[in-house]
Amino acid sequence: MASKSSTRLAALTVAAVCSAASTVVLTAPAHAGSAADAPVRVHDIQGSTRLSPYAGKQVADVAGIVTGVRGYGSSKGFWIQDPRPDADPATSEGVFVFTNAVPTVAAGDAVTVSGTVSEYVPGGASSGNQSLTEITRPTVTVVSGGNALPAATAVSARSVPRAYAPEGDAAAGGSVNGLRLRPDRYALDLYESLEGMTVEVADARVVGATDPYTELWVTVKPWENPNRRGGTVYGSYDAQNTGRLQIQSLGKPADFPDANVGDTLAGTTAGPLDYNQFGGYTLVASELGSLESGGTRRESTRPQSGRELAVATYNVENLDPSDDTFAAHADAIVHHLKSPDIVSLEEIQDNNGATDDGTVAADATIGRLIDAIAAAGGPRYAWRGIDPVDKADGGEPGGNIRQAFLFNPERVSFTDRAGGDATTATGVRRVRGEAELTHSPGRVDPANPAWENSRKPLAGEFVFRGRTVFVIANHFNSKGGDQGLTAQYQPPSRSSETQRHLQAKAVNTFVKDILSAQRNADVVALGDINDFEFSRTARILEDGGALWSAVKSLPRSERYSYVYQGNSQVLDQILVSPSIRWAGGLSYDSVHVNAEFHDQVSDHDPQVLRFRP
Known part of the structure; x- marks a missing residue:
């Protein structure tokens, strides 16, 4: 079985020290044997549970064929596999040997490995991830080279x-x-x-x-x-x-x-x-x-009719003036979204992006996008927004992300009422039988602890064909900190939901205030909700029938705005009040221009709602 590589038959020693910072040794059931027993096999190390019965113990002369070598990144090492499997389908015949340096073995080498069995948890124990069984601090002896690899x-x-x-x-x-x-x-x-x-x-x-x-x-x-x-x-x-x-x-x-x-x-x-x-x-x-190629192409929605109001939400992923994506975003808005009348933008950064120098204004960021849209053949949008308090809204440090409204002044007018700022809440009052905001644009309940280190909703009044439409732009707390679907805890914990539930409650309460002042008010709450249409977050937003997530008007197989770990899922939503939901003529489109493509300019697909106020 030897080949030209058999000149390396002399003993080859690979020494490595496994960093304590990158390895977590989990406890496992005690093993009856010891390193002095018969040579341990790979399937003995792996065992029939997720934790090795040898975790934390020394093993000697573990035999296997090298099946792959990783000489890059922070997890350098190689895999070995025992070509003589046992009869238990629960026990793996392969294991990773962590060398912490570029290995000098090659695929096809028959080796014996001595070292310490470790259970490494990627991301650390607090991540909730499963562990990877490894042999660390190895001494490796090459017995022969050029061997056939075990069948896949x-x-x-x-x-x-x-x-x-x-x-x-x-x-x-x-x-x-x-x-x-x-x-x-x-x-x-x-x-x-x-x-x-x-x-x-x-x-x-x-x-x-x-x-x-x-x-x-x-x-x-x-x-x-x-x-x-x-x-x-x-x-x-x-x-x-x-x-x-x-x-x-x-x-x-x-x-x-x-x-x-x-x-x-x-x-x-x-x-x-x-x-x-x-x-x-x-x-x-x-x-x-x-x-x-599967032939997947970027989608385009249809234009709104003269009597339809088109409202869209689009997460532009940490957009700041230094980015080279403005033309691509403009193309998406003009040619794929067909220039909606109102666009809620999420993740607009301040004028110098991640530079942390106290800058909070974003007029340069938004102005450059408006110029790009006009250059792409779209309307000359106007905009409204409120600058956040520096470093108070989360996101990339120094970026001061926030929501902002674009609107086409040839189709829609904005009702300005002064006084709204980063810390002043807009309210609702009843005037001549109709609801109006005390500040427009204004922030929704910005002092509520629900918004701590998170984006505060932006509310504004628009008028289309004589009808007032209240729009609330949102960017809820992210899913960061949730355990993954492959976590060792099943079902996984979704700890980030706690804050989103409080945020959903705050928005739902504000919408109910509008509907209390005017039962038939047209209200649209939209944005990056960072949660699914079937989630409790969505149910809280919808509580009491105040809102309804319009993505549910689509067939179940078409409900997605984001792709994560191969799952097409909903994170971006447009929710509407009963007067919009039941008036008839509602049209919803999740426009797939980003999430499914390797050359995406955002990881979110924009959403468009058309209706007749």
Whole structure:
């Protein structure tokens, strides 16, 4: 079995010190044996649960074939796989050897490894992520080179179970770590039982576009909650879409394909199955399928009619004057959104972006976007907004993100009432039988603790064809801090919801104040809600029938504005009061111009609502 590489038969030692800052050793059940027993095999180390029975212990002369080498990034090392598997489907035959330096072994080397077994938690224990079983501080001996690699295990629609994860052990705080793996029943158990092994997918459809970190998402279940553009829709907390898998490259990033949702990695994509902080189970491909285009194109909505008011929401992702995306955003607004009458913009940064020098004004940012829209053939929009208190609204440090209104003055007028600022709340009063805002533009309840370190809603009065329309632009607290779908805690904790629920309550109360003053008032609350249309956040916004999320007028398979980890999902919403919902003629469109594409200028798709006030 030896080849030219057999000249390296002499013992090769790879010394490494594993940084205590990057490794978390989790406790595991005590193992009856010791390092003095018969040589430990890889499947012994992996065990039949998520935690190795050898965690924290020394092992010696663990044999395997090198199946992949990672000489880049912060997790340098290599994978080995035992070519002589045991009969237990719960025990993986592969394991990662963390060297903390560029390894000097090669794929096909037969090696023995001695070192310490560790359970590394990407992101740290507070992330709630599962752990990756590793051998650290290794001493590696190359026995031979040029050996055949173990055959890859196919991950397919047939092999991946329909159920996503077991219920966590209540006695262990909801953790699944101590549960015996059941790879025939749960998708996460199957992936864990293959951790470190070479796996392959065939003709896999792309459901998450290539991102700046040279990774994408595929599904091995193309029929699982599909939409017409090739994605996989996330429609409830009980439908996590088990066929999704992240793909990275073990080779040069330059070789990684620029894929869009709906494309296909044709042929075989194969490599070791890893686990990381941002994607969970990840196929690190030493062999990539060829990219076949699915023909996905950017959508365009229809223009509004003369009697229809078109209101849109668009998260422009930390836009500041130094960006080179203004022309692309203008193209989206003019040619794909068809120049809506009112546009709520989220993530408008101040005039010098992330520079933290006390600047809060954003007139240069918005002015440059207005100019770009006009240059693209759109209207010369006017705008309204309120500058935040410096560093009070979260987002990128120094950026002072906020919402702002664009409006086409040839179609819509804005009712200005002075006095609104970053800390002064706008109120509602009844004047001659109709509701009006005390400040327009104004902020909604900005002193409410619900908005701490988060964006305060911006409210304004518009007039279209003699009818007043109240518009409330929102950007709720992000999902940062929530546990991922592949967390060791099942179901995962969604701690960020607490603040969004309070924010939703504040907005709902404000809308009820308007409707109390004028029962038939036209109210639109829109923006980056950072939560799903089926979430409790949405239910609180809708409480008492004050609002209704118009994305629910679309078929379930078409409800999405964002793609995260291969799940097409709703984060951006437009909610309307009963007078708009029941008047007839409501038309809603989620315009897919960004989220499905590798060359996106924002990670959000804009939403457009058309109705007749």
